[in-house]
Amino acid sequence: MRHFPVEPKHPRAPALHAATEAAALQHEQAFWELWGSIYLDQGRQDDPHLWARARELGLDLARFDRDRRSAAVADRVRRDADSGRAVGVEATPTAFCAGERIAERVGDRLAALAAAGPRDTPV
Numbered sequence: 001m002r003h004f005p006v007e008p009k010h011p012r013a014p015a016l017h018a019a020t021e022a023a024a025l026q027h028e029q030a031f032w033e034l035w036g037s038i039y040l041d042q043g044r045q046d047d048p049h050l051w052a053r054a055r056e057l058g059l060d061l062a063r064f065d066r067d068r069r070s071a072a073v074a075d076r077v078r079r080d081a082d083s084g085r086a087v088g089v090e091a092t093p094t095a096f097c098a099g100e101r102i103a104e105r106v107g108d109r110l111a112a113l114a115a116a117g118p119r120d121t122p123v
Contacts, residue, residue, distance in 0.1 A: 001035075003080035004092050012045050015068070017077045019050050022067035023059060030057050 003021065005013030016038055024031035037053050038045060054064045067073055084094070088101060095102050 002084060003077040004084045004089055004094070005077065005081060006092060014074075014077065015047075016045055016050075018068045018073045019054075019064075021073045021076055022064050022070075023054065023057065025067050025073075026059050026063065030059060033057055 003017040005017045007013050010016075020031050020035045020038070023034040034050075034053055034057060038050075041049075051061065054061055087096075
């Protein structure tokens with residue numbers, strides 16, 4: 001999973017990506033839980049809702065706020081986005097297999113993975 005905030009389409013995207021990264025700094029599962037809750041409830045993505053989610057996850061709120069606003073987290077999100085642009089990512093989600101982009105839409109991604117079939121050699 002890499003960060004690729006599409007700010008023109010989603011103005012809150014950079015802040016939301018930073019929040020998930022800040023959650024991950026406290027424990028990895030918090031990244032996935034926060035990411036999932038944001039994705040499933042796209043109508044509630046402003047700061048009060050992020051705080052409530054962080055509280056529900058048992059995160060240290062002062063650290064969460066400090067980390068999500070930190071240069072280190074912003075740099076991580078920016079590096080991920082830059083690396084995506086460098087390999088031609090234009091939209092999310094985009095899937096890669098063995099270093100090659102296979103699809104940008106969920107249906108295409110699933111079809112491409114199914115077409116790849118099982119591997120004869122271990123990964």
